[in-house]
Amino acid sequence: MTPSASTAQALDRYMDRALEYQLAHAGRLPLLPFDAKWSSDCYATQAADDEPTPWRPVRQTEDSDLFERIGQALEQKIHPxxxxxxxxxxxxxxxxRHLSxxxxxxxxxxxxxGERLRGNLLGHALMKARKKQPLTLFFASTEPEDMFISINxxxxxxxxxxxxxxxxxQIADSLAAFLDALEPDTIADQE
Known part of the structure; x- marks a missing residue:
């Protein structure tokens, strides 16, 4: 199994656990204000702007060249x-939660x-290069500290x-191992 295949499976397992946890502890999908100008397939229903609307993670269905462009800008292949x-x-x-x-x-x-993320990842990569540190790419932030979790x-x-x-x-040997060790938490409604 390729690393990215095991990561996909681990992410799928985590998403299933997160949805089960949300429904068991909150009794429903989380809510956030509907924003027609910031659309997403995540909205479970259409609503008027600013109306609290249920949402959930959904699988992406179209390929993107986002990471090809990031790799080109950094002149290196991005980890799958x-x-x-x-x-x-x-x-x-x-x-x-990871280890509480x-x-x-x-x-x-x-x-x-994705374009926002691209800019943030490129800025992070340029800082790493300036400091002659190995390239890492972040995917999570810690709370309440101002730290992040990344892959080498x-x-x-x-x-x-x-x-x-x-x-x-180092906190895990792979992204798949990290995802499998995560415990979901309740997704708070946003106002």
Whole structure:
């Protein structure tokens, strides 16, 4: 099994666990204000702008060249696990716990959100290059600390990092192993 295939399966398992957890603990899908100008397949129904609307993560159905363009800009191939992570689902960020530590899995709401991510990942990569540090690509942030979780682009290991610093410590051998170790948390409604 390829690394990205095992990552896809682990992400699917996590999404199933997260939905089960949400329904068991909140009794319904989370709500957020409908925004016709920031559309997404995640909305469970159409609504008037600003009306609380149920949403859920949904599988992406179209291919994107987002990570090909990032790789071209960085002049290196992007690890397939991070490509799979951001290319498998549309979703709002998802709260989770790893070894009782709170975190938020970053996700893409729509293709335009992918362009925002592209800019952030490129800025992060340029900072890493300036400091002569190995390329890492973030996919989660910790709460309440201002740290993030990333994969090492060369080998796919998962690391805890602080902005502007070298990775602090390895926390998983792979993104799939990290995702399988996550516990879902309730997704709060947004106003």
């Amino acid at each position: 696990d991070i490509v799979t992570f951001y290319s498998r689902y549309w979703s709002d960020p998802l709260p989770a 530590n709170k975190l938020v899995l970053l996700q893409l709401w729509n293709p335009e959100d 682009n060369s080998d796919g290991t998962v690391w805890l990092e602080a902005p502007g610093k070298k990775p602090l410590r």
